Amino acid sequence: MNHDIQFLKELQNELKTQDNDCQASPRYWTVGDYEWVEVREENAERYSVYLPYIAEAYVLDDYLEGLKEDSELSKEALTELQEIEDDYDDVIEWIRKYIDEGAELIPERKVHIIQPDTMFLTKAEAKSHIKLNKHHYTSEAHTYAMTSWRAPKVERLLKILEMFDWSSITISK
Known part of the structure; x- marks a missing residue:
């Protein structure tokens, strides 16, 4: 349980401090790329x-x-x-x-596309994914921020992740 809370604390810090790429909340990242059509x-x-x-x-x-x-x-x-x-x-x-x-x-x-099956809570994770999976993308692949528009549950979850006071939780042994 302590590992999970530590993970959530670190995720919270990353969510609060990462670049937002001029994208409104609630935001998430995908992989943007280009293809010829x-x-x-x-x-x-x-x-x-x-x-x-x-x-x-x-x-x-x-x-x-x-x-x-x-x-x-x-x-x-x-x-x-x-x-x-x-x-x-x-x-x-x-x-x-x-x-x-x-x-x-x-x-x-050449048109810009959003690669299917890509969704990341942090920009760093999206960058890492592109780096580790570059053989699936062109050399122009990049992170692409998107807003989860009119998705109240996603918005609430991300607000909880960003705002919750994780130090208020006591873990009984």
Whole structure:
């Protein structure tokens, strides 16, 4: 029991002294990150190319760079690629001609997401989670504060954790 009370005292201190990231109470932390999602062409920040014959998609610029460096393509095909690589319509036609006739361009945009199944009472715990689980996230993963809006039980619990006088408890042996 003493260990539990000591834990609650330390948690109380952390809750009272941690940065609130300009987020209203009751607050908790999650993992924020970014992912690329398919969008309409006019909203694209980049393109990926989908190659059905291998059922894989690649960031277009990286894919083209890899072809130039490691390609077994003819000089003629590589020269043709050099001439057209700034025109996406021509590039996809080139890929269909030399690589995969079913290839498709996918317009994409980077969006902020809140990773599912992440909820932490303290920012330090969220940071630790990201560090220990970085293989599940991008290099842009970060703590993200949120408010438990209109959640009276959560609000009451966090107030108790922050305000209760733990020294008033006597433990009988």
